[in-house]
Amino acid sequence: MLENVRIVLVNTTLPANIGAAARAMKTMGITDLCLVDPKIFPSAEATSLASGASDVLAKARIVATLEEAVADCSLVIGTSARSRTIPWPLMDARQAGEAVLAESSSQKVAIVFGREDRGLTNEELQRCNYHVCIPTDEEYGVLNVAAAVQVLAYEVRMAHLVAAEQPVPEENRMPVQFLNWDQEVVPHGDMERFYDHFESMLLETGFLTEDNPRQLMARARRLFGRVRLDRIEYNMWRGIFTRLQEIAAELKKAKS
Amino acid sequence: MLENVRIVLVNTTLPANIGAAARAMKTMGITDLCLVDPKIFPSAEATSLASGASDVLAKARIVATLEEAVADCSLVIGTSARSRTIPWPLMDARQAGEAVLAESSSQKVAIVFGREDRGLTNEELQRCNYHVCIPTDEEYGVLNVAAAVQVLAYEVRMAHLVAAEQPVPEENRMPVQFLNWDQEVVPHGDMERFYDHFESMLLETGFLTEDNPRQLMARARRLFGRVRLDRIEYNMWRGIFTRLQEIAAELKKAKS
Known part of the structure; x- marks a missing residue:
């Protein structure tokens, strides 16, 4: 199922973030990366930060627009830092993980991450079925893009494990x-x-x-x-x- | 309650990871950072990576041993990549978030992260009440230390929000x-x-x-x-x- 999950990074400026995102994905078993018009790619810095996940970078697809990146996806979830001009159906990261799990059993799903400084544009967000918001501190909500990828990839994997009933053994839990x-x-x-x-x-x-x-x-x-x-x-x-x-x-x- | 939550980084080698960890913490509302014998600190690179969270670095406490870092804590949870010589009570990240929430209402709690290359030693792990394991891909489980901080800080915050009944409005959820x-x-x-x-x-x-x-x-x-x-x-x-x-x-x- 995780094979049907794609991470899309739009207009990423820093190669280090692309590398760290690839590593974050792979630790959670997700390997389909699509880069929309990255500023610099490929790059030695991205490869260095990817650590053992350079294979994810090597097979990453590079496209010009978000539309191309998600054309074959039935569910597209865009990351957003809350309120926009028109309110949009909003999920938290946990729900997004569950929704991605449910959908990815049969069709392709994308989670879309925006630019380091301004995220996704309104136009890009309107191309998403749902928005997902990682709940952050009210006064300091500036998640690094690779950190956001880590959290969402983690929630996708957790949804997967919970569904597969592979939690930590009960006797060790409480x-x-x-x-x-x-x-x-x-x-x-x-x-x-x-x-x-x-x-x-x-x-x-x-x-x-x-x-x-x-x-x-x-x-x-x-x-x-x-x-x-x-x-x-x-x-x-x-x-x-x-x-x-x-x-x-x-x-x-x-x-x- | 989040004031009672401490992040402890043991023997961190790269200043960038300390900075990124500080940022990860602050996005989730956690600001008590303790560094056990860091290789290089303070450092311009750490401050740069911390972005708007340089205040967390500025007030970080630096100590020589893990014992000092957690002496006032009633619950200490150590991050571990699974099996050790003696099996230890193991929680997943979600349970750790819930346990931290429950404990931090009245007493101090620490989550401890090890070195980039070898994590925590067996001796350090034995100083923890519980171990927490972030479930990673079977073949590639090498989480960056700041990424691990992000996931656990996120779970602590989620436990907090769920307990405070502040989830995303129901009508937007499903x-x-x-x-x-x-x-x-x-x-x-x-x-x-x-x-x-x-x-x-x-x-x-x-x-x-x-x-x-x-x-x-x-x-x-x-x-x-x-x-x-x-x-x-x-x-x-x-x-x-x-x-x-x-x-x-x-x-x-x-x-x-």
Whole structure:
């Protein structure tokens, strides 16, 4: 299905952005790139920024107009930074991913990105079925074009994975969240002292030897990191460790 | 809540990536950046790539170790390209956004990004409560670090917007999708001919004058772009336009 998804970059000025966009596409499994009248292409800088995705650049199609770029597409979605003279059907990036997924099972789809400085013209936007808006900060909404490609390509891939039911395994998914908890979760600085204390105690009680201490502490970090401790639990454990150290010290004294 | 979200970049080599990461953060409303032992910082290149987000760089905190960067955080999520020696609780980017949102209402949260070439070390990853994996193409999974920051910052913002119930208005949301449709959706090349035909017909029948043709055709594009036409509907309309043109021609002939 991702083969039916095309990324169209209109009038891109900086070769670096073309390269970074190609890389962003390929990381998400999209490889059909069409450049509408790019300022400079091909370019060594684009190839450099594309990193391992230079094959996407090599087979990119270069055309003169947006019409040519999307002539064979049944769904064309244009990226837009909100309000235009005439309001247009607007999707957010997540919906765009879902719409692209649904359509690309049978027909070609294009997502169109505009110029670095002024995006797409009104005329170009009117050639799109839908507009998509990535929700940005109210005061600073200037997404880099390759970053916008990354977000939309990511949403297309996510829609694809969700549809294919390939999410992360359920048992690994849910973090223990502390909503409406009465105690604060202990911050990491304290937890470092906790692990130091835990390790000291294990050494002093003779459980831990110098042989393979690493793996055990890693597993302890995984366990306590996953469950996370609130302040009362933390204090309880620290108290236990202290008591165990005292016992170890007493034993050592008794033996000597 | 976004004030409690920190982006931590560990040992970043390229100043351009630090700048691009700062921009990516700020577009999503996140401004707390912490750099662990960056190779070169500050740098003119970072500032240039940060574009309007140089304030994020200006107030970035620089520390020597990951421990310092996250000491005051109750939840630390490390970016990882999957399998490590010990499996760790793994979230996808969407879940990470939700977890960050839930936690950041009351406590500090960090998302940690590793080196360009080798990511985070096992030791650094073991200092994280959870790992997050952005699902990439099986054969090409090399996300640029600023692109990874963009995706995760975007997911944090989306979780925030969804929780605040600020999605795109419902009436603009649903595209007409053609799942299980018997006819193909007409591609854009044909639709351009449709609009040309429509406009010619309107001119010939005297409905459209030279005064303000733009706005009307824009509205026609919006309407047909939104609903989209299948092949039978398309042919029907083309037939209607042709018939209306014939009538206009006959009328002109009769009048002359």
